[in-house]
Amino acid sequence: MSLTMGVERSAAARREASSVEAVRVLLVAGGGGAALGAALRAEGWCVVRAGSEFVPVAREFRPDVVVLDGVPADVRERLARLAEVLPEVPVLFVSGDGARAVARVRALVEAAGGRTPRLVVGDLVMDEDAREVTRAGVAVRLTTTEFELLRYFMRNPRRVLSKAQILERVWGAGTEARGNLVELYVSYLRRKLDVGGAGAGPVIHTRRGAGYVLRAADAG
Numbered sequence: 001m002s003l004t005m006g007v008e009r010s011a012a013a014r015r016e017a018s019s020v021e022a023v024r025v026l027l028v029a030g031g032g033g034a035a036l037g038a039a040l041r042a043e044g045w046c047v048v049r050a051g052s053e054f055v056p057v058a059r060e061f062r063p064d065v066v067v068l069d070g071v072p073a074d075v076r077e078r079l080a081r082l083a084e085v086l087p088e089v090p091v092l093f094v095s096g097d098g099a100r101a102v103a104r105v106r107a108l109v110e111a112a113g114g115r116t117p118r119l120v121v122g123d124l125v126m127d128e129d130a131r132e133v134t135r136a137g138v139a140v141r142l143t144t145t146e147f148e149l150l151r152y153f154m155r156n157p158r159r160v161l162s163k164a165q166i167l168e169r170v171w172g173a174g175t176e177a178r179g180n181l182v183e184l185y186v187s188y189l190r191r192k193l194d195v196g197g198a199g200a201g202p203v204i205h206t207r208r209g210a211g212y213v214l215r216a217a218d219a220g
Contacts, residue, residue: 023109024155026063028054033069039098040067040105055081058089060157060216062119065108066091067101119154122216124193124203126154140192145170149185150193153204153214162211186212 023045027037033049040047050057055078058066066082066089068075079091090108094101119126123136131147133140142150148170153161163182171181186204194202201217 023065023105024048024061024063025105026050026054026058026061026066027069028052028066029069036067036069036094036098036101039102043102043106045105052078054078055085058082059085060121062086062121063089065089065105067105068093069095069101119151121154121157121214122203124154124216126151135193142189142192145185146188146192150189153212157214157216160207160211160213165211182212 023043025040025045025047027033027040027047027049028051029036029049030051037047037049048057048061048063052074054066063086068091082089082091092101092104092108094104119128125134126132128151133142133147133150149166152166152169166182167178170185190202190204193204203214203217205213205215207213
């Protein structure tokens with residue numbers, strides 16, 4: 001069996017086992033939101049904090065719920081913009097009570113049936129349920145492993161991911177695969193997303209000595 005066939009089957013076998021991912025919470029708070037953020041993270045949720053300009057962050061992070069700790073200026077206008085970008089995402093207003101906020105977030109997520117299946121980073125869109133990817137509205141055909149690798153990037157936008165992290169998440173702990181395999185599959189993705197696709201610019205960037213990061217093409 002070739003190395004490529006082996007890793008494809010390995011990724012497919014792990015897909016079901018890793019189907020439950022952390023709930024993504026966008027916490028909009030001022031300087032006093034650290035305690036609430038810690039309480040939400042203690043639940044195993046992925047929490048990103050933002051200030052008053054939270055709409056661009058929400059567009060890229062694709063949260064399952066937005067939690068507002070306090071009311072920022074011009075909140076009505078900003079919430080209207082958020083509703084245009086992510087109409088299905090619930091917004092929760094809290095007053096800093098960590099335990100109560102956690103309970104309310106959990107209830108919202110359970111009522112919604114868990115995480116949303118659609119990931120968006122700029123003009124790159126992934127439907128996790130249909131296992132379809134588009135860039136600027138053009139379909140991008142990916143193998144199983146390419147899809148899993150891109151999904152990991154899209155669930156961690158603007159975060160530098162090391163080769164070791166990618167190997168463990170995509171190919172599994174204890175794998176005999178090496179870092180050059182990550183380089184190979186990143187090159188496959190780049191070829192399809194940047195060169196052969198309809199995108200206006202690259203979305204996967206190399207951070208020498210650190211790993212790779214995915215950003216919207218217009219994010220700078």
